[in-house]
Amino acid sequence: MSGGARSNSRGGGAEGVSPARRVAFEVLEAVRTDEAYANLLLPTRISRAGLNRADAAFATELTYGTLRMLGFYDLVLELAADRPTSSIDPAVLDVLRLGVHQLLATRVPTHAAVFEQVALARKVAPKAAGFANAVLRTVSRTSADSWRELVGAGAKDRDDRLARLSSHPAWIVRAFRAALAREGRESELEALLEADNDSPRVNLAVLPGFDDADAETVGGVTLEPDRYSPIGAVTDDPIGVARSSGGRIRVQDEGSQLAALALTRATPIAPGERWLDLCAGPGGKTAVLAAEALGGGAGVVANEAVQARADLVRNAVAGVPIEVDVRVGDGRELDLTALGAPDGFDRILLDAPCTGLGALRRRPEARWRKSPADVAELTKLQGDLFDAAVGALAPGGILAYVTCSPHTAETHGTFGAALARWGDRVEQLDTRAVVVALSRHPLDLDGDPRTVQLWPHRHGTDAMFIALVRRTGADSPVADATVADR
Numbered sequence: 330m331s332g333g334a335r336s337n338s339r340g341g342g343a344e345g346v347s348p349a350r351r352v353a354f355e356v357l358e359a360v361r362t363d364e365a366y367a368n369l370l371l372p373t374r375i376s377r378a379g380l381n382r383a384d385a386a387f388a389t390e391l392t393y394g395t396l397r398m399l400g401f402y403d404l405v406l407e408l409a410a411d412r413p414t415s416s417i418d419p420a421v422l423d424v425l426r427l428g429v430h431q432l433l434a435t436r437v438p439t440h441a442a443v444f445e446q447v448a449l450a451r452k453v454a455p456k457a458a459g460f461a462n463a464v465l466r467t468v469s470r471t472s473a474d475s476w477r478e479l480v481g482a483g484a485k486d487r488d489d490r491l492a493r494l495s496s497h498p499a500w501i502v503r504a505f506r507a508a509l510a511r512e513g514r515e516s517e518l519e520a521l522l523e524a525d526n527d528s529p530r531v532n533l534a535v536l537p538g539f540d541d542a543d544a545e546t547v548g549g550v551t552l553e554p555d556r557y558s559p560i561g562a563v564t565d566d567p568i569g570v571a572r573s574s575g576g577r578i579r580v581q582d583e584g585s586q587l588a589a590l591a592l593t594r595a596t597p598i599a600p601g602e603r604w605l606d607l608c609a610g611p612g613g614k615t616a617v618l619a620a621e622a623l624g625g626g627a628g629v630v631a632n633e634a635v636q637a638r639a640d641l642v643r644n645a646v647a648g649v650p651i652e653v654d655v656r657v658g659d660g661r662e663l664d665l666t667a668l669g670a671p672d673g674f675d676r677i678l679l680d681a682p683c684t685g686l687g688a689l690r691r692r693p694e695a696r697w698r699k700s701p702a703d704v705a706e707l708t709k710l711q712g713d714l715f716d717a718a719v720g721a722l723a724p725g726g727i728l729a730y731v732t733c734s735p736h737t738a739e740t741h742g743t744f745g746a747a748l749a750r751w752g753d754r755v756e757q758l759d760t761r762a763v764v765v766a767l768s769r770h771p772l773d774l775d776g777d778p779r780t781v782q783l784w785p786h787r788h789g790t791d792a793m794f795i796a797l798v799r800r801t802g803a804d805s806p807v808a809d810a811t812v813a814d815r
């Protein structure tokens with residue numbers, strides 16, 4: 330992220346500015362200085378500030394909108410201020426970014442946007458108030474469309490232009506282009522970039538396996554079936570419904586639901602099956618696995634490398650009436666006996682650590698934090714976890730390899746290399762047939778016919794990749810736990 334980092338917070342001195350703007354500024358500041366996650370911090374700050382519903386909605390729009398479009402806004406600011414953003418005080422830059430968002434992307438009257446942001450600038454850096462006033466007035470004198478033309482005019486090539494206008498790093502635009510081109514759907518690139526800048530619809534998962542799992546109303550609220558996931562639902566007050574459901578209903582992206590169900594419903598469940606969620610934190614998919622295991626008579630072990638995230642998995646499954654054994658450990662070093670499955674697992678979910686480029690709608694700051702170097706590091710980890718997972722499968726056991734990234738290095742790259750390493754010891758299953766059979770409505774899928782790539786712009790889901798394999802042969806899983814020829 331441009332603008333650099335500061336260690337001293339100056340957001341606390343912003344009393345007098347409207348509370349929604351103050352909250353948005355504080356979250357931007359924490360994202361910049363503390364690597365905070367906006368989606369985790371914002372609700373706490375809203376509640377601490379005691380914002381009413383309208384102000385909470387405004388603070389959310391300001392924070393998310395500004396963080397998503399930050400790349401574009403910085404280019405606007407460089408033109409308006411006639412200097413690089415790196416030369417602007419980082420706190421003042423955040424104030425200006427919030428101002429540009431109000432001026433170019435909301436209905437906030439110009440005078441209110443400028444007045445409030447200049448007041449905020451005066452609080453965080455008194456000497457910068459005049460500068461903030463001049464820059465924001467310059468921004469306000471040109472329309473949003475004209476700023477787009479001006480920003481686009483500075484592009485080096487077509488992907489740089491798309492990157493500038495859609496506020497994505499250029500390497501992500503190129504990665505998305507390559508992933509769509511693999512499906513022959515490169516023409517959808519702009520729609521995908523636009524979808525990343527929209528607020529996603531909140532989807533619910535109605536966990537199966539409970540006595541009243543088919544109920545269409547919860548606390549008097551009617552649920553509408555979602556488009557694809559057979560356990561998915563939407564409603565006007567999803568958060569309220571989830572809170573009052575006693576754990577049966579959760580907020581969860583439809584793509585995540587389909588990924589978990591692809592594993593549990595690939596074949597009928599035999600009572601007594603052992604299942605492993607290898608990288609489980611924070612446990613959204615573990616809860617679906619647990620509910621499915623409850624109905625089918627399977628047992629579930631959840632593994633997670635990070636203690637705090639394992640605690641989140643425990644919370645996530647607390648409402649499902651089945652004992653889930655949650656362990657903390659490195660998924661590359663599995664001890665099957667200690668995990669209670671000396672003969673291996675019948676189903677394993679590897680929802681792999683990844684760049685998360687498929688969920689940029691939900692994590693507004695994420696696009697500025699990732700780099701191509703992360704991809705190289707993650708694909709190595711993904712391959713190692715894949716090998717550990719296949720090594721932990723019982724003969725005939727099924728592995729679901731899942732990423733919430735469409736980057737082809739993390740999807741077909743990791744998966745294809747793993748298939749080559751394992752040769753005839755694994756067989757690829759027809760994941761597409763499994764997911765299409767699950768889906769409530771036809772899914773527009775393309776590219777490789779045996780894996781599934783979902784897309785925000787096409788399906789309204791995160792860009793989840795799902796690939797199923799089955800372990801062949803009767804050789805001991807423990808003996809194969811390490812693949813010597815990697």
Ligand SMILES: C[S@@+](CC[C@H](N)C(=O)[O-])C[C@H]1O[C@@H](n2cnc3c(N)ncnc32)[C@H](O)[C@@H]1O
Pocket residue numbers: 585607608609610611612613614615632633634635638658659660661680681682683
């Ligand atoms: C994509 S997230 C899983 C999301 C989860 N399935 C859900 O639906 O909530 C990947 C997880 O893998 C964990 N992880 C990273 N490296 C790991 C490793 N070597 N072994 C086990 N877990 C790991 C991360 O801490 C993270 O919680």
